[in-house]
Amino acid sequence: MRASRLPLLWRVFAINAALLAVATLLLAVTPVTIHAPIALVEAVVLVAGLLAMLAANLLLLRPTFAPLERLVRRMRTVDLLRPGQRLVEEGGLEVAELVRGFNEMLERLEAERRESSRRALAAQEAERARVAAELHDEVGQVLTGVLLQLDSLPLGASAAVEIDETKQAVRLALDEVRRIAQELRPAMLDHLGLPSALTELAARFEEHTGLPVERRLASSLPRLSPDGELAVYRVAQESLTNVARHARASRVELALEPGAGSVVLRVRDDGRGFEHPPDGGGLRGMRERAVLVGGALAVKAGPTGGVEVRLEVPAEER
Ligand SMILES: Nc1ncnc2c1ncn2[C@@H]1O[C@H](COP(=O)(O)OP(=O)(O)OP(=O)(O)O)[C@@H](O)[C@H]1O
Ligand SMILES: [Mg+2]
Known part of the structure; x- marks a missing residue:
């Protein structure tokens, strides 16, 4: 001894x-x-x-x-x-x-902790998928039915304008329902993969905020697990929401690049940055997702002001 x-x-x-x-x-x-x-x-x-x-x-x-x-x-x-x-x-x-x-x-x-976050996130995703499906299938169907009914109404000249306006409102509601369903459960992710889903996300962000998103989405990337892809997507989604809500930026960069046996997501804005080291539900959620897929998340001041969110997720082992 x-x-x-x-x-x-x-x-x-x-x-x-x-x-x-x-x-x-x-x-x-x-x-x-x-x-x-x-x-x-x-x-x-x-x-x-x-x-x-x-x-x-x-x-x-x-x-x-x-x-x-x-x-x-x-x-x-x-x-x-x-x-x-x-x-x-x-x-x-x-x-x-x-x-x-x-x-x-x-x-x-x-x-x-890993196990309980995994369970909480899985429950959250399942619930979102359920609500998205209900919205899309139930409410969407009803609204589509209303549109068809309006179309089949006999065209009395007196009500034509009102009917047109009603159809317009129903169409708007239908779009909104589809948008919410899409945000709740990105169907793109399952069918067309991460780059397409991010392109779609960026397009919707631009449409909503009027802020241009500079996209650098590599087409050939190491393969991620479905959970890894979802983590990247949700982190990008929350980061963009934060840019819209807090940054007062004039442009945003959204990059998805291959790393060393990994995939790296970067969301960078040129806004006002943060005064205090930030801590909120959104950032905590991002961190939890990162931990869960064995990734690393960094939220820091961007190189030219603003905020940079960087998530690196290890590729799926073959
Ligand atoms: N891109 C950004 N530019 C400037 N400040 C930011 C940015 N992203 C986050 N912040 C700051 O960090 C804080 C924490 O962000 P976080 O996403 O955790 O919470 P939140 O957006 O306020 O609320 P939520 O829980 O709904 O996401 C924000 O309140 C904001 O002050
Ligand atoms: Mg937030």
Whole structure:
């Protein structure tokens, strides 16, 4: 057993025993005598000896407890949204044991967290898909039926204008229902793949906000899992929504590029940026999705002002 692997009790005991032995030895070999009542010089020597021993004690004990202090600091700052942080096993037996226990606890917490976010996101996506299907199939059908009925009305000259206006309103409602359904569940993603779905997303964003989106969507990309694709799509969607809501930008860049065995999404605006490190439901959701697909998300100030969101998702293993 290495000295540093001694139990904490024995390390402290050994240090103190060594100091006491040294003090005893010094008393034995040096001509120090103590009288009662104590003389001033003797008192000074005694106090100096005591101080020297205390200082030595502190110096020798410090390294023993330093790993414990580091452990506490690390426990306070560990961030479950940045998984994979582990402490080095160091220090005496108990401290190393504590670090091992802490690392194992992190492992379990991260696994548990991954599982619960996965379940929450899957439930959310399933619910969105259900609402999208209902909107599209039920409400869409009813509105289409109304349009057909309006078309088949006998054209009385007096009501023709009103009927036309009603048809126009129904058509608008139909478009809106389709748009909402599309946003809830991007059918494009399932049928035409990520670049097409992002192109469509950008087009709708431009139409809605009047902001031009500069698209750099590589056509040949490493393959992502369906969850990975959905994560990229949802992060792009939330980032664009944030640009529209917060950035006051004049242009946006939406890039999808191949990385090293990964796919990299970048959404960059030239807006006012943020004053504080931002934290909201949207960003937290993005982070959670990134963690879940083993990706990395960074939200930071863009190179020329504004905000840059970057998501890297590892490609699916073959
Ligand atoms: N592109 C951006 N430009 C400027 N500020 C931004 C940008 N994106 C985010 N922010 C800031 O970061 C904050 C957090 O964003 P986040 O998406 O988490 O929340 P939110 O958009 O306010 O609400 P929601 O939960 O509905 O998304 C925003 O309130 C905003 O102040
Ligand atoms: Mg938001």
